[in-house]
Amino acid sequence: MKLYFKYLSIIFKSQLQYRTSFWLLTFGQFFIPFSILAAIYFKFERFGQLQGWGFFEVALCFSIIGMAYSLSECFSRGFDLFSSLVAGGDFDRLLVRPRSTIVQVLGSKFEFTRLGRLIQSLIVLCWSLSQLPIVWNVPKAVTLVLMILCGTLIFTGIFMLTATLCFWTIQGLEIANILTDGGREMAQYPLNIYQRWVTVFFTFIIPFGCVSYLPLMHLLGKAEGSDVLYMLMPLAGALFLVPCLLVWQIGVRHYRSTGS
Structure with missing residues (x-):
């Protein structure tokens, strides 16, 4: 982790060498999601409710997923741009270094301008929470943090x-955006508005339902059960990372240099 934070420091300092560009991009990332939020607002202004969900309830779901995606894009950008390392043959250098390839790929790129989107989601989170009659206790507060x-x-x-x-494949596949950008857009709404197979897939295969929909229902008083059970439910997101790490190790073992 010392190496990871060293990467973090170096890239942050390098991006601040062009301060005007950095702040303009950050402000841009701050304002872009407002168009999506505006679309949600006008939708509820026209129809009132969506499958029993009000605007501020959906806005809370929107902000939680928005914060999670922004943090991942900021600190996991190395995986998103990984195809350039493979295509250019630069992944060979990572293999001969005495450190984990995962740490090195994570540290190869950070997108600090995404913090603008994170701040926007944080504002929406505070706004929606102020408008919702949630009775808070320690387990619910921990649940909210774990959801993010x-x-x-x-x-x-x-x-x-x-x-x-x-x-x-060497190059990244655009079809993969179905799970990244598409997953973000889908998870910004409660899962019960979709068909059943979508709800099942994004609960038991890719557990978005365990970090947004199901805990959110408990926070809003739409579901009964133990506070501790719903507090532990988002940890399915951590379990999902385990098979992803295993698949990554399989991919590393089957890697063949591009010869660049």
Whole structure:
């Protein structure tokens, strides 16, 4: 982890060499998601509710997923851009270094401008929480934090899986965006508005439902059960990372240099 934070420091300092560009990109990332939030607002302004969900309830789901995705994009960007390492033959250098390839790929790229999107999601989170009658206690507060952190792990796992494909395809596949960008757009809404197979897939295969929909229902008083059970539910996001790491190791073992 000392090496990881060293990477973090070096890349942050390098991006600040062009301060105007850095801050303009950060502000851009701050304002872009407002168009999506505006679309959600006007939808509820027109129809009132969506499968029993109100605007601020969906806005809370939107902000949680937005924060998770922003954190993952900021700190896991190396996997998202991994195809360039394979295509250019630069992954060979990572293999001969006496450190984990995962740490090195994670440290190869950070996108600190995504913090603008994170701040925007944080504002929406605070706004929606102020408008919802949630009775807070310690388990619910911990649940909310775990929803964000474990959601970040799910997106990181998806980035890792799409990066692993590059060991066979060399270039990244656009179809992988179905699970990254598509997963983000889908998870910003409660899962019960979709068909049943979508709900099952994104609960038991890719556990977005365990870090957003099911704990959110408990926070909003739409589901009964033990606070501890719902507090532990987001940890499915951490478990999802385990098979992603295993698939990555399989990909590394089957890697053949491009010869660049």
